[in-house]
């Protein structure tokens with residue numbers, strides 16, 4: 001049962017590594033090695049990107065069928081785009097909020113929450129805005145790019161989490177531009193657009209966590225959007241290990257110690273079982 005799973009998990013490496021049994025063997029060893037390293041780590045953190053939510057039905061940004069193949073980031077995800085055409089940007093964000101609002105955490109999100117409970121993972125640093133780590137039960141969560149369910153005022157300090165306030169559905173039904181209940185100015189999504197700085201506290205905390213980590217588990221990110229993509233590099237530069245899970249090689253792959261090719265949900269499910277066995 002494990003063998004067939006592994007073959008499926010690592011099918012993408014078959015060309016490079018040759019015959020199937022070799023792929024299978026290499027990856028079983030890799031999985032065990034990754035599980036051992038995580039179980040033995042002193043301070044491990046996870047760093048996640050859109051790929052971890054792909055199995056929850058949320059499109060990634062890059063790659064096959066990625067969002068940025070169909071839409072231009074500069075027309076939808078920049079402050080200039082919002083100034084130029086707030087209607088278009090809000091239409092896009094309402095569509096994404098609706099889609100993400102229906103999504104459920106998958107086995108990868110749940111496995112990370114479980115690893116935190118087991119004391120293996122100390123924090124999850126995410127570039128995702130979809131809230132699925134929180135829904136899965138992750139406690140120490142650093143959201144580098146904001147949260148799609150939060151809106152904030154373009155003039156005053158007003159912020160609202162539409163999921164918490166129970167207003168998400170009515171907000172999505174409205175078609176007019178949303179305005180601030182305090183000052184009447186235009187509201188915007190509380191996410192980080194291209195060209196904008198990351199929230200200082202979140203970035204500081206992420207860098208501090210990376211500096212003290214002896215292992216980082218990187219899941220489903222192309223690793224090319226900075227400053228977030230510095231995080232695994234900080235761990236590596238400080239002598240820590242980097243384990244990556246991705247369906248294909250990424251900008252992080254050149255620095256990894258272990259690369260587990262495959263879908264985040266499948267691999268994390270297997271990994272958490274093996275770590276559980278090691279920690280019995």
Ligand code: APR
Pocket residue numbers: 048049050051052054055060061062063066127128145192219220221222223224225245246247248249250262263264265
């Ligand atoms: N399991 C694991 N990895 C996957 C899966 C899966 N099921 N599906 C896709 N991937 C991988 C892809 O191979 C790719 O490397 O996930 C990665 C997704 O990359 P991006 O779409 O670039 O997402 P991300 O790295 O999170 O993007 C960073 O860019 O547009 C911005 O602000 C946005 O936070 C985002 C940032």
Ligand code: ZN
Pocket residue numbers: 153154155156157158180181182183184185
């Ligand atoms: Zn306001």
